[in-house]
Amino acid sequence: MRMYKLNLTAAGKTDQGFARSNNEDNYYVDVKSGLLIVADGMGGHAAGEIASKLAINVIRDYFQGENKFIRNYDQPYAPATNKLNSALCLANLAVFEAAQSSPQLKGMGTTIAAALIIGNKLSIAHIGDSRVYLIRSDNIEQLTDDHSIVNEQVKRDIITKEEAAKSNIKNLLTKALGIAPEVKADLNELTLFDGDILLLCSDGLNTMLTDESILKIISFAKRTSDACEFLINAANEKGGKDNITVIVGYIKKKNWYSAFNKFTESLWG
Amino acid sequence: MTRILLKYKKTVIRDIIMEKKLLTIGRKSDNDIFIDNQAVSGHHAVIKIEGDGLFIEDSNSLNGTYLEGDGLFIEDLNSLNGTYLNGQKVSKGQLYHGDVILIGVYTLEIISDKIREKDKKSFTIRGRSMEETFVIAPYDKKKMLISTDKNIQDPLGGFIVIEGSTDSKEYQFKDRVSAIGKEKGSAIKLKGLFAPKVAALVNRRKEGYFITPSSNKKLKINGKEIDHRYDLKDGDIVEVAKLKLQFYVKE
Numbered sequence: 186m187r188m189y190k191l192n193l194t195a196a197g198k199t200d201q202g203f204a205r206s207n208n209e210d211n212y213y214v215d216v217k218s219g220l221l222i223v224a225d226g227m228g229g230h231a232a233g234e235i236a237s238k239l240a241i242n243v244i245r246d247y248f249q250g251e252n253k254f255i256r257n258y259d260q261p262y263a264p265a266t267n268k269l270n271s272a273l274c275l276a277n278l279a280v281f282e283a284a285q286s287s288p289q290l291k292g293m294g295t296t297i298a299a300a301l302i303i304g305n306k307l308s309i310a311h312i313g314d315s316r317v318y319l320i321r322s323d324n325i326e327q328l329t330d331d332h333s334i335v336n337e338q339v340k341r342d343i344i345t346k347e348e349a350a351k352s353n354i355k356n357l358l359t360k361a362l363g364i365a366p367e368v369k370a371d372l373n374e375l376t377l378f379d380g381d382i383l384l385l386c387s388d389g390l391n392t393m394l395t396d397e398s399i400l401k402i403i404s405f406a407k408r409t410s411d412a413c414e415f416l417i418n419a420a421n422e423k424g425g426k427d428n429i430t431v432i433v434g435y436i437k438k439k440n441w442y443s444a445f446n447k448f449t450e451s452l453w454g
Numbered sequence: 455m456t457r458i459l460l461k462y463k464k465t466v467i468r469d470i471i472m473e474k475k476l477l478t479i480g481r482k483s484d485n486d487i488f489i490d491n492q493a494v495s496g497h498h499a500v501i502k503i504e505g506d507g508l509f510i511e512d513s514n515s516l517n518g519t520y521l522e523g524d525g526l527f528i529e530d531l532n533s534l535n536g537t538y539l540n541g542q543k544v545s546k547g548q549l550y551h552g553d554v555i556l557i558g559v560y561t562l563e564i565i566s567d568k569i570r571e572k573d574k575k576s577f578t579i580r581g582r583s584m585e586e587t588f589v590i591a592p593y594d595k596k597k598m599l600i601s602t603d604k605n606i607q608d609p610l611g612g613f614i615v616i617e618g619s620t621d622s623k624e625y626q627f628k629d630r631v632s633a634i635g636k637e638k639g640s641a642i643k644l645k646g647l648f649a650p651k652v653a654a655l656v657n658r659r660k661e662g663y664f665i666t667p668s669s670n671k672k673l674k675i676n677g678k679e680i681d682h683r684y685d686l687k688d689g690d691i692v693e694v695a696k697l698k699l700q701f702y703v704k705e
Contacts, residue, residue, distance in 0.1 A: 189638050305639050319631050322652045322668045326631045330660075340660060375629050376639040378652070 189305040191377055193219055195434035196409035200417045202389055202425035209233030210387045210430040213241045218248055219302035221432045223315045225387040227361065228293030232284075236295040236363050239283060240276040244299060247272035259372065266308035266372050269301050273310050273362065273370045280363025294361035297370075298329060298385050302377065302436070309373040312362045315430075316391060318399070319375065320382035325400040328373060332360035355392065383434040386416075389427035393420040409433045456508060457565040458501065460487060476502040479562070487562070501549065501562075508549045508566060609662055611688075611703035618697035619645055627663065632656050634694055635668070644695050653695040656686075663701070665692065 193216050201208040209226035211234070224240050226233030248268075255271045262270075276297065284293045296313025309317050314331040330336060334357040335349040344352070362368060382403055390399070394416070402419055406412035412433040420429045456472035470477070470487060477486040480497040501510050553564045612626040625642050632641035635652035644653065652668045663686040667673035673680050674693035686692075690701040 321631060321633070322655055324631075324655055324657075324666055326657055328630050373630065375631065376641075378633065378637050378639050 190439040191302070191305045191379065192437045192439045193302050193434055194409055194437070195221060195383075195432060196413050197221070197223075197385075197430070197432040198410075198413035198417055199428065199430040200389075200421065200425070202428050203421060204424070204426045205428055207231065207234065208428045209237060210389070210428040211237040211241050212385075212430050212432055213245055214432055215245070215248075220245070220248055221300045221302075221383070221385050221434060223298045223385040223387055223430050223432055224295045224362075225313065225315050225389075225428065225430070226293065226295040228284075228290065232290045232293035233295070235283070235290060236280050236293040239280050240295050240297055240362055243276040243279045244272040244297075247275055262372055263306065263308065263374060265301055265303050265306065266310070266374055269299055269308050269310040270370055270372055273297060273299065273312065274368075277312075277362045277368045278366065281366055284363060292364070294364040296358070296387070297362050300383060300385060300434075302383075302434070305377045307375040307377050307383070309375070310370040312360050312368055312370050313358050314388045316384075316386055316388075318384040318386070318396075320384065320400060320403055321378060321380070323400070323404065325396050325403075327396070328375065330371065332371075333358050355388075377436050379436065379438040381436040383432075383436065385432040385434075387428060387430040389425070389429035390416060390420050390431055392427065393423040393425065393429070403433065406433075409435055455567070456503075458487070459563040459565065460489070461561045461563060472501070472503070472508075476500055506568075508564070508568060510549055608658065608660055609703050611658075611663055611686075611701065613642065613692065613699040613701055615642075616691070616698040616700055618699075620697065627656055627658055630658055632658075634697070642697070642699075644697070646696075650695055654692075662686065663703070667694070671695070 195214050195216050197212040197214045199208060199210050199212055209228075211224050211226070213220065213222040215221075222241050222244055224237035226235070226237030228236055252268050252271070254267055255274055258267050259270060280293065280295065284290045296311075296315040298311040298313075298315035298317050299309070300317055301308040309328055311317065311329045312332060314333045314336075315329075316331070317328045319326050319328050330340075333355065335344065335352045335355055337359060338344045339346055339349050349355070360368060384399065384403065394402075398419065399416065402415045403412050406415050413431045416431045416433075417429050458470040458472060458477070459466050460468040460470065468487070474486070477500065478497060479485055479487040479489065479499045479501065481489060482496040485497065499510055501508065503509075549564050549566070550568050551564060551566045610626065610628070612624065614624050615622070620642060627641055629641065632655070633652050634640060634642040634644065634654045634656065636644045636646075636649040637651045640652070641656070644650070650668065650671050653671045654668055654673050655666045657664050657666070664683050665673070665675075665680075665686055666683045667680060672694070673684075674691075675684050676691050677693075686701045686703075688701065688703045692699045692701060
């Protein structure tokens with residue numbers, strides 16, 4: 186299919202929430218290269234923050250550098266998706282090695298949700314329970330499957346979605362970046378439309394708000410930065426039990442005034 | 455006499471003599487054994503003497519103490535608050551000489567005259583706060599997922615065009631979310647000046663496909679008008695924007 190140019194405008198925001206004494210989340214937004222990342226770190230002391238920051242930096246640097254493929258090329262996926270996978274593999278290795286180097290950092294890890302937008306193609310790679318959502322024609326759809334015990338239980342019909350939302354083992358992950366020398370990320374691809382909205386978030390958002398209320402808030406906001414702020418405020422109003430991180434990206438048709446729109450948005454930022 | 459050594463790595467930080475029947479462990483300063491560490495909950499666990507045995511017990515619902523090893527004395531107290539033995543919930547475990555409890559980066563070592571019987575292996579008790587997100591070992595994961603580990607494959611399906619003008623006669627729907635409409639990138643692209651940009655969305659999930667009409671757009675399934683999400687079944691006839699399609703799923 187012919188590549189069709191779409192414009193990305195995006196903003197991100199992170200908040201400690203009310204219950205935690207530190208913020209272990211990190212995010213990265215690069216509209217120019219179409220790269221969006223959310224990471225939710227774990228580990229004692231400051232290790233969680235270090236893990237999420239390190240993972241993001243490695244992925245960022247990968248795309249700013251030569252970005253060679255590492256590991257096996259996953260044939261059904263496009264080159265862009267394979268590059269994203271390579272970046273996550275490198276980040277995994279970096280975090281794992283850092284964790285081995287110091288007893289203070291041992292056992293640290295992070296979730297990762299990364300989206301790469303090139304033309305009208307979206308590539309997604311994720312590990313853990315940070316999510317990517319697509320909002321299209323007033324519908325919200327989660328594009329990632331959480332690597333968590335409760336989600337595995339739902340998939341196997343052991344418990345219902347409603348039971349999963351109330352479960353006390355929601356924070357048990359089956360996969361994370363940086364805790365083993367090898368990890369397999371889940372990959373996915375999608376064709377984007379004019380008017381699509383992307384949301385990347387850490388579990389601090391989706392454990393506090395339902396998909397429906399997330400959809401309402403995002404539809405209400407007129408700018409990406411407002412959407413981020415409204416989402417974080419709403420999650421904090423519900424208790425803010427965890428760090429909350431969100432990235433909201435608008436996908437718009439490219440036209441002569443889009444550069445102007447981008448400029449004004451950056452002014453209001 | 456029972457003693458408990460609080461250690462950080464190999465350094466003994468405190469030597470606690472068990473003079474009371476109960477010792478509390480946690481991050482808050484009102485605990486008998488106070489450990490200032492993020493990975494430890496406010497009131498994490500208690501060590502107590504019951505009869506002539508020494509036990510460790512979980513303190514609150516957000517707490518999890520992980521026990522590993524076999525030949526361990528466990529009592530399930532039917533609580534939501536868990537202590538886990540190999541990924542399964544227990545709430546109490548008996549302690550013997552030489553046992554090590556791991557809480558965050560600190561360890562508690564038990565020195566007692568109670569020696570574990572020779573045939574019972576020494577075991578480790580791991581403490582980790584449930585408030586923190588963490589990853590569990592694949593072995594534990596398997597145990598928690600009781601059901602058989604069959605590979606769940608995503609369904610694959612699409613539409614066959616029965617009536618209407620389209621580029622192709624058959625369309626496979628691979629994306630998680632795809633659309634039928636005039637909009638560029640639609641899986642089934644509609645033609646004509648008045649064709650809707652997005653007539654309907656089709657979602658593909660592990661449990662199957664579903665279709666949702668775009669707001670104010672007409673959608674008929676098997677002759678009946680639909681105004682909300684509909685779970686597609688093999689053979690369903692979908693009428694949307696002058697197209698008549700038949701849905702199929704591959705086995």
